[in-house]
Amino acid sequence: VSVETARQSNRIAPRPRRKGGDRSFRLIVLGSALTLLALIVGLVVFLLVRSWPAIQHYGFWSFLTSSRWAPSEATVTSRHPNPYGIQQFIFGTVVTSAIALVLAVPVALGVALFLNELAPARMRGPLVTVTELLAMVPSVVYGFWGVFALVPAIRPMVGFLTRTLGAVPVIGIPFHGPFFGFSYFTAGIVLAIMILPIITALAREAIATVPVDEKEAAYAVGSTRWEMIRAVVLPHSRSGLVAASFLGLGRALGETIAVTMVIGNRVLDRGTSLFGQGATLASAIVNEFTEANRPFHLASLFVLGFWLMVLTFVVNAAGRLLILRREVKR
Amino acid sequence: MRRISLPAVLIAIGMVAACGKSGGTSGTIASATPTAGSQGPCSQISTPSFASSGITKLAGAATKLSGAGATFPAPLYSLWASKYKTDSGTEVAYQSIGSGGGVQQIIAQTVDFGASDAPMKDDELTKAKGGAILHVPTVFGAVVATYNLQGVSRPLQFDGETLGKIFAGKITTWNDPALAALNPGVELPKSEIVVVHRSDGSGTTNIFTTYLSQASATWVSTLGGGDRAKGKEVAWPTGVGGKGNEGVSGAVRQTPGAIGYVELTYALAQGLPVGLVKNSSGAFIEPCIATVSAAAVGFTFPPDLRFSLTNAPGKDAYPISGATWLLVYENQKDAAKGKALVNFLAWIMDHGEQLATQLHYAPLSDELRTKAIGQIKKIKVNGQPLAG
Numbered sequence: 001v002s003v004e005t006a007r008q009s010n011r012i013a014p015r016p017r018r019k020g021g022d023r024s025f026r027l028i029v030l031g032s033a034l035t036l037l038a039l040i041v042g043l044v045v046f047l048l049v050r051s052w053p054a055i056q057h058y059g060f061w062s063f064l065t066s067s068r069w070a071p072s073e074a075t076v077t078s079r080h081p082n083p084y085g086i087q088q089f090i091f092g093t094v095v096t097s098a099i100a101l102v103l104a105v106p107v108a109l110g111v112a113l114f115l116n117e118l119a120p121a122r123m124r125g126p127l128v129t130v131t132e133l134l135a136m137v138p139s140v141v142y143g144f145w146g147v148f149a150l151v152p153a154i155r156p157m158v159g160f161l162t163r164t165l166g167a168v169p170v171i172g173i174p175f176h177g178p179f180f181g182f183s184y185f186t187a188g189i190v191l192a193i194m195i196l197p198i199i200t201a202l203a204r205e206a207i208a209t210v211p212v213d214e215k216e217a218a219y220a221v222g223s224t225r226w227e228m229i230r231a232v233v234l235p236h237s238r239s240g241l242v243a244a245s246f247l248g249l250g251r252a253l254g255e256t257i258a259v260t261m262v263i264g265n266r267v268l269d270r271g272t273s274l275f276g277q278g279a280t281l282a283s284a285i286v287n288e289f290t291e292a293n294r295p296f297h298l299a300s301l302f303v304l305g306f307w308l309m310v311l312t313f314v315v316n317a318a319g320r321l322l323i324l325r326r327e328v329k330r
Numbered sequence: 331m332r333r334i335s336l337p338a339v340l341i342a343i344g345m346v347a348a349c350g351k352s353g354g355t356s357g358t359i360a361s362a363t364p365t366a367g368s369q370g371p372c373s374q375i376s377t378p379s380f381a382s383s384g385i386t387k388l389a390g391a392a393t394k395l396s397g398a399g400a401t402f403p404a405p406l407y408s409l410w411a412s413k414y415k416t417d418s419g420t421e422v423a424y425q426s427i428g429s430g431g432g433v434q435q436i437i438a439q440t441v442d443f444g445a446s447d448a449p450m451k452d453d454e455l456t457k458a459k460g461g462a463i464l465h466v467p468t469v470f471g472a473v474v475a476t477y478n479l480q481g482v483s484r485p486l487q488f489d490g491e492t493l494g495k496i497f498a499g500k501i502t503t504w505n506d507p508a509l510a511a512l513n514p515g516v517e518l519p520k521s522e523i524v525v526v527h528r529s530d531g532s533g534t535t536n537i538f539t540t541y542l543s544q545a546s547a548t549w550v551s552t553l554g555g556g557d558r559a560k561g562k563e564v565a566w567p568t569g570v571g572g573k574g575n576e577g578v579s580g581a582v583r584q585t586p587g588a589i590g591y592v593e594l595t596y597a598l599a600q601g602l603p604v605g606l607v608k609n610s611s612g613a614f615i616e617p618c619i620a621t622v623s624a625a626a627v628g629f630t631f632p633p634d635l636r637f638s639l640t641n642a643p644g645k646d647a648y649p650i651s652g653a654t655w656l657l658v659y660e661n662q663k664d665a666a667k668g669k670a671l672v673n674f675l676a677w678i679m680d681h682g683e684q685l686a687t688q689l690h691y692a693p694l695s696d697e698l699r700t701k702a703i704g705q706i707k708k709i710k711v712n713g714q715p716l717a718g
Contacts (some may be wrong), residue, residue: 070565072558089603147580180524180585261580265529265571279569287573290428291562293533318427 047306054299056080063303067091069267069284071294076289084300085282085306088270091278092184093311096259098278099188104196111196112203117229129202135197141263146190151181151262158185162275176273184265184271184278190258195248202247206240207233238320246319253312256282280310334597371646372618380684381696383703385676385717391420391669398425399432399445401469402593403535407445410682417677419423422671429533430562431674436463436657442667444657447471447533449636462660464705465635466675467685470692472594472622472651473538475605478582479504489608490545490641490649496589497525497542498552499568506589512608518588526581528589531562537652538591539564541594541640545649591602594622595690603649606713607629609649610641619692621648626695635701651692658709665711675706 004040048055054063058079068084073083111131115124162177210233218228264277265287271278279287281304292298396432397407403493404426406617411422414697436444439459477489492508495501502509514633528535542549543559551561552567573580575596582588584603596619597604606614615621625639629702639651643694662668679702683693694702707717 070558072555072561072564075502117655147584151584169543178522180570180588182585194612197468260573261577265573266569267529268565268567268568278390279529279571287571293430293432293562 003074021225023173024037035319037064044306044309047302047309051299053304054084054303057296058300059083060222063300063307064147068271069279071288071292071297071300072296074296076295083210084296084303086304088267089279089284089304090307090311091270092263093253093282093308094272095184095278096155096187096191096263096280097249097273099185100191100195101245101249101253103189103327104199104248107192108196108199108203108248109241109327110246112174112207113229113233115200116207117225117233131197131200134193135201139255139258140195141289142190142194143258146186146262148259149278150189151186154186155179155181158275160316162273163286166273166275167272168249179275180264180277182262183273183275184263185279187259187263187280192253193259195252196257198251199244199248201242203237203241203316206237206244209240210236226269239325243319246315246322250312250319252317253315254308256286259283281305281311332678348422354363360427362507370616371620371624372512372616380693381666383676383679383706385672385679385703385706387418387673387676390666391673392664392666393420395420395422395442395667395670395674396424397422397432398427398435398441398655400429400447400533401427402428402447403445403469403691404692405595406686407691409685410678413681413685414674421676422674428531430531432657433546439659442658442671443711445654446657447652447654448536449638450498450657451657458659460659460661460663462665464658464673464708466651466658466659466705467635467694467698468627468656468678468693468702468704469621469686470639470651471537472617472625472692473534473541473591474594474597474602474617474650475580475589475591476582476597476602477589477605478586478588478603480511481565482516482518484513484516485603486516486605487608487614488605489549491541491628493607494542494546494549496523497527497566497569498546498549499525500548500552507550509671521587524588525566525569526572526578526586526588526654527566528578528591529570529574530576531653532574533562533652534575534591534593535564536560536562536648537640539639540652541650544641558682561588594618598690607649607656609646610643611645613645613648615646616649617648617650619687619690621646622651622692623695624648625651626698629700630674631701635698635705650715660708661713662716668709668716672706672709675709676703676717679703679706 013307025048059082062080062082062085063084065087067081067087068081068083068085070083117129119127153206158179159177162175165175166172166177168175213237214232215228218232259280260283263279263283264279265279265283266277267284285301285304285308289298289301292301359639375434404424405426407426411424415421424445425467432444433450433454435441450463477486477495479486486509491511492512493503495508502523503520504523507519509518511626527621539560543556550556550559553564558564568580570588572581572590573589575592578590578592579596579602581598582590592602598615604617606616611617624644625642627647629637629639629642629644629645631637636657637653639653641649641650658675662671674685679699683699686693707715709716
């Protein structure tokens with residue numbers, strides 16, 4: 001460390017003398033932290049800069065007000081209607097993630113409760129390892145499993161659903177057929193399995209923070225195990241469980257290749273049914289960026305990237321906020 | 331167009347396993363591999379003459395070349411690169427980043443050659459930093475219709491208008507009168523047609539939709555006009571999108587009643603069931619290397635060799651055929667690089683073409699090969715042609 005930088009740091013905030021090793025360590029970790037911050041800011045700026053031609057041409061909000069993505073209809077001159085509508089992708093991203101959450105959260109909660117409260121110590125170790133292994137399976141493998149095992153397996157079952165429930169007026173609308181196997185719903189199932197280990201791990205952590213004396217107090221007044229869990233564990237860890245779900249949701253929102261393989265990639269509009277083909281923000285980007293050669297096509301894909309980032313930020317921030325609130329309360 | 335990837339390999343393994351389990355259904359469906367004893371152009375092996383290009387190897391050439399572009403010919407280009415390395419010691423690094431990327435890179439002069447499944451457009455040519463760009467065709471490819479129909483033993487026959495109506499969502503069941511009329515004697519099921527198309531931008535889609543826009547008025551009107559009806563990506567009105575050839579063939583395999591389109595090389599390598607397509611002379615043509623080559627017979631090529639081979643007039647021509655090109659600057663800045671390019675391109679014409687059929691690509695016809703050699707001879711340094 002040069003004399004000059006030492007003097008500068010003295011000028012900003014005089015501090016007691018530190019050992020040289022301490023100071024350089026501080027600088028290195030501070031540098032790492034600032035690099036991360038710069039990366040995130042840089043990423044947002046980069047997405048905005050690259051999407052700027054399209055935003056300038058079509059207007060910032062016009063992407064959100066249309067649900068028709070048809071690059072082949074884009075021309076250099078025409079501004080309206082915007083052929084790069086992205087409402088259906090936001091819909092697809094949110095819907096597939098929501099399906100995943102609805103399916104995964106109860107199972108994850110069950111696994112977490114079992115592991116922390118019920119499982120014999122001998123079983124706990126191997127079961128934890130297995131859930132962690134699930135998290136390590138590459139997403140493309142889940143995609144394969146989706147195409148070659150899940151699609152044929154659920155076709156008869158869902159086919160029955162679309163024929164019966166789909167025929168009911170009004171409430172049958174999301175169940176309309178025909179079901180070809182590739183759909184929002186299929187993508188939701190695959191995502192559910194992918195986020196299960198994350199939610200399980202975080203839910204276990206939340207449950208582990210429940211004070212032992214409170215649990216013992218519940219037993220002391222004669223609670224059964226289920227009553228204890230309901231009266232002590234769940235209320236105590238509720239915000240932690242919600243946060244776990246949000247972080248799982250954050251993972252589901254950005255998942256790309258596994259979703260692309262099973263969602264059917266319908267980009268032209270939203271479709272009519274949960275059992276019909278669709279697309280997500282991430283799947284549309286991965287499909288189209290290599291040959292994006294229509295006017296404003298590539299820039300519009302950057303618009304997709306921008307909104308995907310915004311969506312993920314919002315969800316993750318909400319999750320973090322919930323964790324924070326829980327910690328403050330404690 | 332084509333991507334050799336782990337997914338492709340795994341799907342191939344998956345399909346082998348699936349065939350074994352389902353009791354050999356693939357045996358009852360006509361396969362793209364020509365059957366022994368069958369009549370027609372696909373059973374004849376016609377070998378182009380491969381006469382010498384007459385270009386002698388230039389001394390003082392660079393030992394490294396870089397290229398980027400189309401994914402469809404990438405397996406062949408990497409075979410060429412490895413053989414050429416042994417033959418000449420020159421290293422050719424090819425990145426298969428997609429035709430669009432290949433065109434961008436040659437425009438920006440960041441590679442020694444580009445590669446594309448579609449000829450460059452006029453406005454792209456005017457943007458090129460290094461002046462005039464030559465189109466050198468290398469091989470032909472084709473796009474085939476593949477389907478999943480249990481119990482139909484004969485290969486199905488299609489024509490352009492029927493394919494157009496199917497992919498536009500206007501024909502929705504297999505026993506539609508139009509399909510029945512094209513396939514007399516075939517008992518077609520009542521089941522629904524599930525259209526499978528590419529979800530990623532692709533030269534395969536470009537060839538397929540270019541053909542549909544020439545052969546089907548319904549297709550053009552449904553898509554809203556000629557410009558919108560063809561290209562690497564179109565606004566598919568119906569169906570399931572699969573990423574890559576493996577994505578489309580995977581979805582077709584998994585969905586009873588499905589029809590999709592994949593590259594011929596992929597269909598031949600995988601032994602997929604393929605349909606016959608009626609060409610402009612009125613014959614139903616089985617897709618194979620011979621019928622793809624036949625598309626170039628009797629075809630009038632423009633002098634700059636920017637052409638589209640779809641719906642070609644030849645009697646045996648398979649109508650959904652196309653070519654792929656290497657893109658090089660006519661005026662080379664660097665003499666050593668220019669010489670290396672001429673040497674490599676001449677080697678392709680003299681030796682590389684003969685390797686094409688190994689990987690199910692159709693070699694250039696004699697006529698087009700001669701014209702391609704003419705393009706190579708135009709490559710100059712300081713206004714002087716390099717090859718005599």
